[in-house]
Amino acid sequence: MKIIDAHLHFCPEEAGFSQLAEAAGHENTEKHLQQIYDELGIVCGIVMGNRTVDPKDHQYPPFMRYCIGIDSFYLDGKQVSDSIDQIEENLRRPQCVGVKLYPGYFPMYISDPAYEPVYELARTYGKPVAVHTGETSTPNAYLKYSHPMTLDEVAADHPGIQFVMCHYGNPWLMDAAAVVSKNDNVAADISGMLVGRVNLDMLFEEKQGYLESLKTWMGYLREYDDIMFGTDWPLANLAEYIEFVSRLVPEKYQEKVFFDNANRIYRLDLE
Template sequence: MTYTPSIDLDAIDAIDMHVHIESDGHGHTSLDDELMDASAAYFRPSDNRTPTVADIAARYRERRMAAVIFTVDAATATGHPSLSSEQIATEAAAHSDVVIPFGSVDPHRGKDAIDQARRLVEDYGVRGFKFHPSLQAFEPNEPSFYPLWEQLESLGVPALFHTGQNGIGAGLPGGRGIKLRYSNPILLDDVAADFPALTVILAHPSVPWQGEAISMATHKANVYIDLSGWSPTYFPAELVKAAGSFLRSKVLFGSDYPLIAPERWISDFEKLGIKPEVMPKVLKDNAIGVLNLR
């Protein structure tokens, strides 16, 4: 079944741009047990750690929200088989009123990744792609990966990249070999410059490189910031200022659910003193444009 969005935009109040599928429902998880446990210790989530697509759909429907859902294919770097983006998209098709599937491909797979990306869009209807440079162990501005970005640009779908601090591997010896430098957002400045028709979304407050992310989103029309992965209570002051003023059209609500509950995120964001007229843009309207939902 091919996913086609059927979201009634008048029936929802927010679009969460960052929701993880961590299990296929049959016992296989997106990360091995050690990394899953380290991530849980870092975030201390209170909800079900491995909700299914149907669980997420029910939860967000009840709260008048839609959710962008995805996994991360990091099989080459981690040796752990990935969840199926094809399965996620197929399951999302049954809940197209509230969920929006993104795909994920392993950049190290070269032409196979490029071909899979095309199939995920054309045959399964995914609306974008998620990448995690640190977990997938690659530098996104390395020229060998440029054919993949060219493919996504030609398909007309956004690319969402993890940036900044990383909870996966946190507290483990050597961070389990996961290197933070791959997630410096400035590496994506080359990608955004060289592929101006590709929408590049910088996921999370990019601590400790927040200034770079703000500069990129200010400078390039095709760069956005999703605000997931941190409670807004802990946002850097420069990000709060930017989100409420000159970047009000370039920032996107995201929770990182199931690690952070979306309603908690919104409650904390409302306490930052952001002007009331900015809230609908951050929570919903900017995402509508990025996802081409109108």
């Protein structure tokens, strides 16, 4: 089965990312990632951009696409409006398939008028807006901004834009399901749920209730049309993540979750 990794971070030069990759049994290099993608049948990865919106800083190998990310490092001392021209420059490129927002890490609701010019660009270029939702990986963040319910208002007010709820609002899974189910223009990725190496048999035994709940609220959505596989590389071991998702998604829907949905939602045009 061909696979699209709909959510990763690619910063080969960053020491913090290298440590995470090593903890997950990987190496934080393009060569290793390409090799492991090939081994596992992952034909494309969508990078969630970090740190800068300058197009010069977003050069990726051909097996990757990217969302231009407006994160808290970039916004430290800057306004969203400062970035609009450069975001547009990114969105003009075929390799740039969307925008990524990081509420929670950055203390502002995505319904804030400051984001309107970004939504206008997403509409103009017909590219999705991916939004961090759910828990954050660091404690210096405010979860009220990353609750999945915050997407509802923005999705309802912008019916012409496709939104992606990253991490399916984890662990607010029931709330996430309500927002994805109710809004035709909201899909979700299920990245970021594992960190480092895991023993899946033990995990499914020890966290049975939680994983049943994840399964339940994915299954709540019609036909799994709005759920995309993503790994949040370099956080997790890629082979384990594929196995993890294979255990949660019924076999008849796996092709959609692992490939078709991301290909359609991010308009990748992959065969």
